[in-house]
Amino acid sequence: DIQMTQSPSSLSASVGDRVTITCQASQDVRNYLNWYQQKPGKAPKLLIYDASSLETGVPPKFRGSGSGTFFTFIISSLQPEDTATYYCQQHFDMPYTFGQGTRLEIK
Amino acid sequence: QVTLKESGPGMVKPTQTLTLTCTFSGFSLKTTRMRVTWIRQPPGKALEWLARIDWDNYKFYSPSLKTRLTVSKDSSKNQVVLTMTNVAPQDTATYYCARVRPDSTGSLDYWGQGTLVTVSP
Numbered sequence: 001d002i003q004m005t006q007s008p009s010s011l012s013a014s015v016g017d018r019v020t021i022t023c024q025a026s027q028d029v030r031n032y033l034n035w036y037q038q039k040p041g042k043a044p045k046l047l048i049y050d051a052s053s054l055e056t057g058v059p060p061k062f063r064g065s066g067s068g069t070f071f072t073f074i075i076s077s078l079q080p081e082d083t084a085t086y087y088c089q090q091h092f093d094m095p096y097t098f099g100q101g102t103r104l105e106i107k
Numbered sequence: 108q109v110t111l112k113e114s115g116p117g118m119v120k121p122t123q124t125l126t127l128t129c130t131f132s133g134f135s136l137k138t139t140r141m142r143v144t145w146i147r148q149p150p151g152k153a154l155e156w157l158a159r160i161d162w163d164n165y166k167f168y169s170p171s172l173k174t175r176l177t178v179s180k181d182s183s184k185n186q187v188v189l190t191m192t193n194v195a196p197q198d199t200a201t202y203y204c205a206r207v208r209p210d211s212t213g214s215l216d217y218w219g220q221g222t223l224v225t226v227s228p
Contacts, residue, residue: 001170034214036154043203043218044154049211087154091213095169096144098154 002026002090006099014107017078021102023071023088031067032092038101039084047086048073080106109133111143111204111219118225125194125224129187129204133217136162136182142207143187144215145178147200155200159207160187194226 003026013019023033031051036044046055048064051071061076075082083106088099115127127145134141145157158168158178168176177190187204201223205215 032213036215038154043205043221044215045218046208046214046216049208049214049216055216089154089156089213089215091211094159094167094213095156095171096213097156100153 001095002029002093002097004088004090004097004099006086006088006102008102009100010103010105012105012107013078015078015080018074018076019078019104021073021075021086021088021104023066023073023099025069025071025090027093028068029090029092032090033064033066033071034089034091035062035064035073036087036089037084038087044087075104078106082106109206109217111206111217113202113204113219113222115202115222115224117223118227119194120228121195121226122193125191125198125226127189127191127202127204127222127224129189129219131185131187131204131206131219134206135185136160136180136187138162138209140209142212143180144205144207144213145187145189146203146205146215147198148203148221149197149200152200157202158189196226198224199226200224 033051035048038044111131141162144159201221205218208214208216
């Protein structure tokens with residue numbers, strides 16, 4: 001299985017800040033990388049697919065980039081509603097593994 | 108409008124077989140390139156990809172669970188069923204079904220609300 005490692009595991013930021021989450025794959029996944037947001041008690045929500053494509057209806061404050069084994073996910077202009085756990089997922093090779101998640105707290 | 112909803116027993120005993128049903132609307136598994144995936148999440152832990160079934164009945168399972176999982180579909184009822192044999196306490200999790208984006212093989216654009224399954228004597 002391809003291992004996905006996210007960093008950091010958790011972070012705290014203030015309203016208006018910009019934060020960056022990284023995701024490293026144990027092997028090349030090209031651009032087959034998704035980012036999801038999961039709020040407490042809710043199902044995950046697709047934000048970014050294929051490394052940098054914004055899912056329909058998702059605000060452009062969420063941005064993804066990268067290819068191969070290293071990916072970044074940026075959230076700009078943080079708001080309290082961005083409090084969530086964020087997951088990366090590769091869909092290059094089955095099983096389509098997820099990262100361990102990054103918990104974001106808004107101070 | 109695409110919706111999915113999981114249903115299951117809530118609680119099962121160790122060694123029993125777990126059966127979960129995903130009932131969906133807004134798309135059809137008779138349509139080319141439609142796929143449904145199962146994912147689970149133990150309490151407080153990360154997401155785990157379990158299995159996928161495609162419009163043409165192609166199926167793929169996580170290798171670590173392959174011997175215990177079976178996924179099937181009833182396209183006329185818009186349902187996908189996941190069975191897991193010989194459950195154990197570590198199978199306690201919220202189980203989700205999700206639709207795969209039609210232009211993708213693995214991007215999950217619509218999710219069910221999840222159903223919590225507790226494995227306990």
